[in-house]
Structure formats: structure tokens, C-alpha cells
Amino acid sequence: MEATLDNLKSILAASNYKLTAQRKIILQILIDNRGEHLSAEEVYNIVKTEDPGIGLATVYRTLELFCELGIIQQLTFDENCRRYELETGEEHHHHLVCSKCGKVIEFNDEVLEEFESELEKKYSFKVTEHKIKFYGYCEDCQ
Structure with missing residues (x-):
């Protein structure tokens, strides 16, 4: 929506x-x-x-x-x-966060979504939410 x-x-x-x-x-x-x-x-x-x-x-x-x-x-x-x-209801996304300047970059990755699906199957567990953040340095701060 x-x-x-x-x-x-x-x-x-x-x-x-x-x-x-x-x-x-x-x-x-x-x-x-x-x-x-x-x-x-x-x-x-x-x-x-x-x-x-x-x-x-x-x-x-x-x-x-x-x-x-x-x-x-x-x-x-x-x-x-x-x-x-x-909250746009669009595809789930994750974040890359620069530890120096605080810049936040959104991304989504099919591999992570597949990983979630595999976890659900392997452990008979229904994931209702997940939040993934990677911390590091953006291109400008490296």
C-alpha cells in the first residue's frame, strides 16, 4: 500500500x-x-x-x-x-549503518529471506519479524 x-x-x-x-x-x-x-x-x-x-x-x-x-x-x-x-507495506528491508557519520543505507537481500524460510522449516518456527543491521563504515568514511 x-x-x-x-x-x-x-x-x-x-x-x-x-x-x-x-x-x-x-x-x-x-x-x-x-x-x-x-x-x-x-x-x-x-x-x-x-x-x-x-x-x-x-x-x-x-x-x-x-x-x-x-x-x-x-x-x-x-x-x-x-x-x-x-511503514509502506513494501518488501522487507535491512540497514547498513555507518559507525562514523551515522548514514543509514537500506537494502534487501533474497539470501536473507531464504535463510528465514529455512529457519522456519528446520525448527518448525513461525518468524513474525526480524531486524537486521550491519555496522561499519560507508564509502565516504572508510
């Missing part, structure tokens, strides 16, 4: 939430910055340019709500910062 304001609005409505002006701005920022893995503070800095009246606490509460509703995913690449990405 492509993440648009209309289908995100319907997800909110299904859980008895309204698409308030503040939520709409935050959703649009996440849509416009798809693949960027923004922190709450980065979302807030963009929000301030759109609506200086929205506080950081509102951004945090809204991101938490969006996580609960499955609109976004919370990602932790280091101990100091949680980042968020829009």
Missing part, C-alpha cells in the same frame, strides 16, 4: 483518531522524507518551519501514536537516538 494522506487518514479513523492539522503536517513530513530515517528532533525541526506552534512533546506523542497504529516503525541504530520510517 502506498502511503498517502488518504489511506493514513483511514488508519487513524479506524482507531477513532482524527487527522488533526498537527498530525497531518507530521505525516506529510514523513511521506516527503521517505527513506530518511528521521529522529523526533529532526521531524520537529522540519515541523517548526511549517507550524512554529507545534511543540516537541506533540511530535513525540504523535510519533508514538503512529507507531502503535502501524503507520511508522521505530528504529534504533544506536543507543542515543530512535529514528522513524514510514
